[in-house]
Amino acid sequence: MATLSSPPPPVTQNPDIRYLGRLLGDVIRAYGGDRLYRQTEYIRSASVDRARGLHGADVVDTGLEALSLDDTLSFVRGFMLFSMLANLAEDRQGVAADPDADVASAIERLEAHGIGRDAVLALLNHSLIVPVLTAHPTEVRRKSMIDHKNRIADLMMLKDAGRDETEDGENLDEAIARQIALLWQTRPLRRQKLFVQDEIDNVLTYFRDVFLPVLPALYARWERVLGVRPPSFLRVGNWIGGDRDGNPFVQAPQLRSALGRGCEAAIAYYLEAVHALGAELSLSTELAHVPEAVLELAEASGDNSPSRGDEPYRRALSGIYARLAATYRELVGKEPPRPSRLSGEPYAQPGDLRRDLVTVAQGLASEGDGALAAGGALGRLIRAVETFGFHLATLDMRQNSDVHERVVAEMLKVAGVEADYAALDEEARVALLRAELASNRPLGSRFSEYSEETASELAIVQAAAEAHETYGAACISHYIISKAESVSDLLEVNLLLKEAGLWRAGKDGGPTRAAIMAVPLFETIADLEAAPGIMEAYFGLPEIAGVVRERGHQEVMIGYSDSNKDGGYITSTWGLYQASKALAPVFEDAGTAMQLFHGRGGAVGRGGGSSFAAIQAQPRGTVQGRIRITEQGEVIAAKFGTRDVAMTNLEAMTSATLLASLEPEGISDRDAARFAGAMDELSRTAFAAYRDLVYGTEGFKELFRQLTPIQEISGLKIGSRPASRTKSTRIEDLRAIPWVFSWSQARVMLPGWYGMGQAFEAFEDKALLADMAQSWSFLKSALANLEMVLAKSDLGIAAHYLPLVEDQTVGGAIFDRIREGWQLTHDGLLAATGQSRLLEKNPKLDESIRLRLPYIEPLNLLQVELMKRHRGGEDDPRIKEGIELSINAIATALRNSG
Numbered sequence: 001m002a003t004l005s006s007p008p009p010p011v012t013q014n015p016d017i018r019y020l021g022r023l024l025g026d027v028i029r030a031y032g033g034d035r036l037y038r039q040t041e042y043i044r045s046a047s048v049d050r051a052r053g054l055h056g057a058d059v060v061d062t063g064l065e066a067l068s069l070d071d072t073l074s075f076v077r078g079f080m081l082f083s084m085l086a087n088l089a090e091d092r093q094g095v096a097a098d099p100d101a102d103v104a105s106a107i108e109r110l111e112a113h114g115i116g117r118d119a120v121l122a123l124l125n126h127s128l129i130v131p132v133l134t135a136h137p138t139e140v141r142r143k144s145m146i147d148h149k150n151r152i153a154d155l156m157m158l159k160d161a162g163r164d165e166t167e168d169g170e171n172l173d174e175a176i177a178r179q180i181a182l183l184w185q186t187r188p189l190r191r192q193k194l195f196v197q198d199e200i201d202n203v204l205t206y207f208r209d210v211f212l213p214v215l216p217a218l219y220a221r222w223e224r225v226l227g228v229r230p231p232s233f234l235r236v237g238n239w240i241g242g243d244r245d246g247n248p249f250v251q252a253p254q255l256r257s258a259l260g261r262g263c264e265a266a267i268a269y270y271l272e273a274v275h276a277l278g279a280e281l282s283l284s285t286e287l288a289h290v291p292e293a294v295l296e297l298a299e300a301s302g303d304n305s306p307s308r309g310d311e312p313y314r315r316a317l318s319g320i321y322a323r324l325a326a327t328y329r330e331l332v333g334k335e336p337p338r339p340s341r342l343s344g345e346p347y348a349q350p351g352d353l354r355r356d357l358v359t360v361a362q363g364l365a366s367e368g369d370g371a372l373a374a375g376g377a378l379g380r381l382i383r384a385v386e387t388f389g390f391h392l393a394t395l396d397m398r399q400n401s402d403v404h405e406r407v408v409a410e411m412l413k414v415a416g417v418e419a420d421y422a423a424l425d426e427e428a429r430v431a432l433l434r435a436e437l438a439s440n441r442p443l444g445s446r447f448s449e450y451s452e453e454t455a456s457e458l459a460i461v462q463a464a465a466e467a468h469e470t471y472g473a474a475c476i477s478h479y480i481i482s483k484a485e486s487v488s489d490l491l492e493v494n495l496l497l498k499e500a501g502l503w504r505a506g507k508d509g510g511p512t513r514a515a516i517m518a519v520p521l522f523e524t525i526a527d528l529e530a531a532p533g534i535m536e537a538y539f540g541l542p543e544i545a546g547v548v549r550e551r552g553h554q555e556v557m558i559g560y561s562d563s564n565k566d567g568g569y570i571t572s573t574w575g576l577y578q579a580s581k582a583l584a585p586v587f588e589d590a591g592t593a594m595q596l597f598h599g600r601g602g603a604v605g606r607g608g609g610s611s612f613a614a615i616q617a618q619p620r621g622t623v624q625g626r627i628r629i630t631e632q633g634e635v636i637a638a639k640f641g642t643r644d645v646a647m648t649n650l651e652a653m654t655s656a657t658l659l660a661s662l663e664p665e666g667i668s669d670r671d672a673a674r675f676a677g678a679m680d681e682l683s684r685t686a687f688a689a690y691r692d693l694v695y696g697t698e699g700f701k702e703l704f705r706q707l708t709p710i711q712e713i714s715g716l717k718i719g720s721r722p723a724s725r726t727k728s729t730r731i732e733d734l735r736a737i738p739w740v741f742s743w744s745q746a747r748v749m750l751p752g753w754y755g756m757g758q759a760f761e762a763f764e765d766k767a768l769l770a771d772m773a774q775s776w777s778f779l780k781s782a783l784a785n786l787e788m789v790l791a792k793s794d795l796g797i798a799a800h801y802l803p804l805v806e807d808q809t810v811g812g813a814i815f816d817r818i819r820e821g822w823q824l825t826h827d828g829l830l831a832a833t834g835q836s837r838l839l840e841k842n843p844k845l846d847e848s849i850r851l852r853l854p855y856i857e858p859l860n861l862l863q864v865e866l867m868k869r870h871r872g873g874e875d876d877p878r879i880k881e882g883i884e885l886s887i888n889a890i891a892t893a894l895r896n897s898g
Helices: 015-032 034-052 069-093 103-112 117-124 143-160 172-184 196-226 252-280 292-300 312-332 350-365 376-388 401-414 426-437 452-471 487-499 525-539 542-551 561-567 569-590 611-616 633-640 643-662 669-694 700-707 710-714 736-745 756-762 766-775 777-792 795-804 808-833 843-871 877-894
Strands: 128-134 397-400 478-482 517-522 553-559 593-599 626-632
Touching: 015 034, 015 069, 015 172, 034 069, 034 843, 069 143, 069 172, 069 843, 069 877, 103 117, 103 196, 103 643, 117 196, 117 643, 128 633, 128 643, 143 172, 196 252, 196 376, 196 633, 196 643, 252 312, 252 376, 252 452, 292 312, 292 350, 312 350, 350 376, 397 401, 397 452, 401 452, 401 478, 401 487, 426 487, 452 487, 478 487, 487 517, 487 525, 517 525, 525 542, 525 553, 525 561, 525 569, 542 553, 553 561, 553 569, 561 569, 561 669, 561 736, 569 593, 569 669, 569 756, 569 777, 611 626, 611 643, 611 777, 626 633, 626 643, 633 643, 669 756, 669 766, 669 777, 669 808, 700 710, 700 795, 700 808, 710 736, 710 843, 710 877, 736 877, 756 808, 766 777, 766 808, 777 808, 777 843, 795 808, 795 843, 843 877
Parallel strands: 128 626, 397 478, 478 517, 517 553, 553 593, 593 626
Antiparallel strands: none
16 A cells, blocks of 8 residues: 655745756757747746646647647757756755765764774875766767856856856856857757777776866875875776677777777876976075976976076976876887977886976975965876876776686687697696796797787787887776676686786795786676685695785775676665675785775665765675776766766765775674565565566566667667677676666666665564664665665656557566555655655755656657657658667766666
8 A cells, every 4th residue: 555645835936047047048049949949948837747746737739730740859868958958057056965974074983983083194195086988888978068068167166166257258148058059059969889999098088187187186185184194095097998798899909999088188188287386486596495306307307498407396397297298209109299498308108207306395384384386286296196197097808707717718829738628627727827927938920820809818918918018007907897707707717817917926935926817807796695605715725825915915806797687786785785795804824905896887776876875885894995887878977977966976975985994884794684684575575576577577578678768779870889799689698778767768667776675564563664674874875876766766757658568468567566666665665764755864865856757757658658659660860860869868867767
């Protein structure tokens, strides 16, 4: 029986949304015509009235049937732009930001527990926090659209400051309206499929425009908070150009391009910064004492200009600039944008550049109160060099274990070592691989002939070795193994690395060295359960134990996407929690630090939601100051699209890591044991319900492929990789991204909640469930994400997609089960959290979602109608464009849908 819900409070738009919405309306009237404006306004007001439940609103004409195909395209663009501008306005108001999610607040919380700053600093000395940007395709907007939105954000900041004009003297309101007009006339959809190089170029803008300036600024802030200069523990990672899993277009040239373009961006940034410092540091020996070390730098610079004879800092920086320009020329292969008139030796490594910059800083600190050397542009540049080196961002390599098995099998066969490696059992494989790893003799030969796949894999590890020689070992340090299911899966990667000299067996008592770490990715529920045993066996190999001991840590990646598709939301979330906890003693016994890499997506079904809450909800003892998290698709623009938003999100990630590492567990050991037992029961029930529906119900696969726009999403030009791993139509072979994305479009959101309702209903101790939801950070975080998904879903709208299903009898029966599961989840959640309606305790998010609902419903209704026509054989290109625009618009409005 459904619970009674209290009426939600009325939605009140924040002033920014009203302002930007009015300007958008003016643009639609000016550029689309008064008729389109009136149509759009009628549809909007009718939908708002329905959402408010006004009497008679449900029978009012929606206005959609009066739209021609051309009108439809324009209308959808208008609603999409409103959602984009609403997102911008809410980001400015911090609607999505977690309260007190900053390092200063985290330190206050820790001090309240008696944990002082010395403990924080001790943790940071061996910490590593890394958001890793990936090319997983869930960003439906073109980069041009995002760029215009960011320009509007910059202009709104001027408005906040009370300005009426831009720096160029343009009226501020007119400048914002002009950017909205440009948005209106910018094509939202990509005409061509993205190539890997496009993805490399796109992500590079975030590194260049956001991360390079933001990280040094954050470190300066934390230095003030901590009272000392912390090490560079926060860095940025990248998968684009190194992730080959299921993407045949990533090969050695793409890896070289990603690293080369990153190097170019980093050194170009340093050149600009050094040039600006040269203009600023005009200190004269006639007025300031200059230490000998700075004078030596100045003399070695080759800058003998009489006008700067008494300005040693400028001369020293001229020499640094000349050496940097030579480094750019050597590593990038072309002249820098502003060549130096002086000659200089290239820097061999970033540490040499840092040493010269520190010499300048120490010179400035030697006089007065040291204010000239404290922070400022020079301090930020030194921090940037420490953090980004000459490689900009560490690039991960990734490939599927099946590929490694085939490649190793072919190499062993060609070398005459083993004719049928694939036929060996695990014990025999491990023995054979260990024997090969004990020798530095290459297994392959340049005179041997290999298949295209093997040749490509060998070429990419060779390119990684060349990159180490060129940019330093920090440019590539992790090799992720998808579908890792055994110790041999890890050893196969080490064997491939050995072919390029990246694994060196120890001789005469010397240590074995691995320049790149083999990292297993455990994805399915079964993989997660097997993870502790695999890692224990791996650490048990003496040569591996030596490598890990010397490195001091080992990484394990845990995947949210495939585990969710495999077992449902709560079982996936609990399985990841349990695997993390079970791995901790394995690492402790091995005497090495554990570094977990969380493979999260944007949608809750793929591990999305608040990173601040998710990190804090990790089992105590599993974070230890070290964590990496994937960021992808629409999440990259949402979290790192502007410098202010990036600083907020990086602060949240860092402060959550401090709290998860040092703050005591909020529950007693007794409660932890009780709660874990209850979660086991909840997970088993949810798993059974989910598996029965998704994998055990005849006709479910057909319902999914016909009810949702999966066919149409597969045709979007949003990424370089295919939507499915194989040509099979099985759900098991479908990538998790289109699986989640498709359910989101149809407003079912099934991967984010299904199964939990049955678990709620079957669990008898409701008081225990309420206690867990109130006091346990793990379940509190999981239910908060579940609640958000329920609030964004709408089974009433989803029912409009049901006529697309060919077998109405079977489809209707399955849909009824889904609807019943949603109601059970809804009622169980409210009972567990003590609420009378969804998001009652989160009014900011509640208002944000309800603001959008009237703008999403018409898009869904239009999408259904266009899909009917498209699947019915109508070939008007505007129908296909309309579907793709509606997908874009709905994704923009839902925000974290992929």
